Amino acid sequence: MQDNFLTYLYLIPAFGILIWYLRRHGRLERESLAALREATEAGMLEPPTLHPEIDLRKCIGCKSCVVACPEQGAHTVLGMIGKKARLIGPTNCIGHGACKTVCPADAITLVFGTATRGIDIPQVKPNFETDVPGVFIAGELGGMGLIYNAIEQGRQAMESVVELLKKGHNNQHDLVIVGAGPAGFASTLAAKAASLNSVTVEQEELGGTVAHFPRGKLVMTRPANLPIAGKMNFKEVQKEELIEFWRSVEEQTKITFNYNERVDSIDAAPGGGGYIVTTNKTTYDTRAVLLAIGRRGSPRQLGVPGESLPKVAYRLIDPEQYKGMHVLVVGGGDSALEAATSIAAETGTTVTLSYRSGAFSRAKPKNRDKVEAMANDGRLSVLFNSNVQEIKVDSVAISVDDKTHELQNDAVIVSAGGILPTAFLKKIGINVETKWGTE
Ligand SMILES: Cc1cc2nc3c(=O)[nH]c(=O)nc-3n(C[C@H](O)[C@H](O)[C@H](O)COP(=O)(O)OP(=O)(O)OC[C@H]3O[C@@H](n4cnc5c(N)ncnc54)[C@H](O)[C@@H]3O)c2cc1C
Ligand code: SF4
Numbered sequence: 272m273q274d275n276f277l278t279y280l281y282l283i284p285a286f287g288i289l290i291w292y293l294r295r296h297g298r299l300e301r302e303s304l305a306a307l308r309e310a311t312e313a314g315m316l317e318p319p320t321l322h323p324e325i326d327l328r329k330c331i332g333c334k335s336c337v338v339a340c341p342e343q344g345a346h347t348v349l350g351m352i353g354k355k356a357r358l359i360g361p362t363n364c365i366g367h368g369a370c371k372t373v374c375p376a377d378a379i380t381l382v383f384g385t386a387t388r389g390i391d392i393p394q395v396k397p398n399f400e401t402d403v404p405g406v407f408i409a410g411e412l413g414g415m416g417l418i419y420n421a422i423e424q425g426r427q428a429m430e431s432v433v434e435l436l437k438k439g440h441n442n443q444h445d446l447v448i449v450g451a452g453p454a455g456f457a458s459t460l461a462a463k464a465a466s467l468n469s470v471t472v473e474q475e476e477l478g479g480t481v482a483h484f485p486r487g488k489l490v491m492t493r494p495a496n497l498p499i500a501g502k503m504n505f506k507e508v509q510k511e512e513l514i515e516f517w518r519s520v521e522e523q524t525k526i527t528f529n530y531n532e533r534v535d536s537i538d539a540a541p542g543g544g545g546y547i548v549t550t551n552k553t554t555y556d557t558r559a560v561l562l563a564i565g566r567r568g569s570p571r572q573l574g575v576p577g578e579s580l581p582k583v584a585y586r587l588i589d590p591e592q593y594k595g596m597h598v599l600v601v602g603g604g605d606s607a608l609e610a611a612t613s614i615a616a617e618t619g620t621t622v623t624l625s626y627r628s629g630a631f632s633r634a635k636p637k638n639r640d641k642v643e644a645m646a647n648d649g650r651l652s653v654l655f656n657s658n659v660q661e662i663k664v665d666s667v668a669i670s671v672d673d674k675t676h677e678l679q680n681d682a683v684i685v686s687a688g689g690i691l692p693t694a695f696l697k698k699i700g701i702n703v704e705t706k707w708g709t710e
Contacts, residue, residue, distance in 0.1 A: 333376070442545040577661050597681050
């Protein structure tokens with residue numbers, strides 16, 4: 272009798288724990304499957320940068336990688352399906368590599384590209400110089416992502432540039448730095464510390480990819496050394512605070528960036544020895560060039576008359592600024608749909624979403640549903656099969672099925688994707704290697 276009692280005393284809690292474990296496991300599996308299904312339906316299966324390839328034969332299903340991923344809180348990156356780890360949100364992976372570090376079974380390899388989509392990585396020597404002498408690369412463009420790495424590389428690449436400049440030259444500038452993300456920011460400080468005659472050109476604003484993070488995103492990084500400014504002592508910081516810190520360094524150190532200036536081409540200077548850097552505003556004659564342009568590329572433009580008007584933007588910063596306005600959003604991807612719906616949620620806005628195809632097949636179902644619901648409520652209009660013909664000061668001309676309509680307009684947001692930097696690099700003569708799921 273007493274034996275039976277003791278057996279039940281132990282068995283009941285053990286059984287309870289088993290049920291709790293199985294339920295939790297089942298829930299995680301269902302959530303992982305749903306996330307993977309959503310990514311598959313939206314065609315979002317290609318990781319943008321370095322990402323884990325999981326050897327399912329080696330994986331022992333311990334979940335350490337799922338727990339270790341720093342992006343897991345914000346997005347869904349890794350999940351468990353059939354007791355094995357799987358990359359369920361490939362486009363959310365930004366290459367922290369924490370999964371590989373913690374895997375006890377050596378089941379994870381960090382790779383670039385996939386079997387179906389190659390990623391182009393330029394060939395760069397250990398001193399950051401490309402095979403085009405005098406043209407250097409730092410930061411994510413060279414393959415290694417993350418803010419800390421970009422800052423370190425920006426600083427280190429400058430040591431090689433300084434070495435090159437010791438040989439002397441007859442160019443107007445020592446150096447042109449392209450990009451003001453973390454790599455361009457650190458190298459601009461290093462250029463000032465070395466008293467170089469350098470210019471930094473940035474097509475948008477300070478911060479690079481970080482400036483594009485969602486509002487309030489928690490940035491995970493490591494303390495890094497910034498030339499002149501000293502230690503950047505952050506581990507976890509909100510995106511806005513990080514940008515504010517960089518802005519205060521910009522102000523205190525009096526470094527300058529030529530914002531809203533895009534480099535279009537880089538050609539050998541006549542007579543050799545240096546380069547002519549051509550931007551949308553001017554040209555620079557320089558001995559060396561440091562490309563810190565990341566991997567996002569340049570926003571795709573519409574190429575229509577009036578696109579240079581100040582009311583045209585290539586991304587949404589704050590929906591509130593469009594209160595009471597007539598706004599045209601162009602594009603059919605998630606960023607276009609999110610921009611249109613968030614502006615339409617502001618009071619007094621009249622929003623038109625123009626897309627050249629007949630359906631939003633590239634966007635996530637939840638964004639498509641939101642657009643449909645708002646369109647049904649009359650809060651925004653969708654123009655499928657439409658093309659912007661001209662942007663005027665207070666209107667836009669759009670052709671829909673061969674008929675041109677004139678819409679009242681105060682602002683245009685073009686979310687038509689980006690032009691990746693590969694063509695730009697090849698034009699300069701830099702060798703680019705395509706990686707298909709390889710290290
Ligand atoms: C959603 C997301 C979340 C992330 N979270 C983190 C995180 O928490 N922690 C972390 O460490 N990393 C994170 N990263 C990665 C990190 O943002 C990048 O690795 C880092 O910003 C790379 O810095 P970079 O200076 O090399 O390039 P970028 O930051 O991409 O900057 C490149 C700059 O060059 C400019 N440029 C490009 N072409 C031209 C041109 N032709 N002319 C002039 N200017 C040009 C661009 O406008 C841009 O400002 C995240 C990335 C993403 C996408
Ligand atoms: S850490 Fe390694 S063994 Fe554990 S679940 Fe992830 S891939 Fe599998």
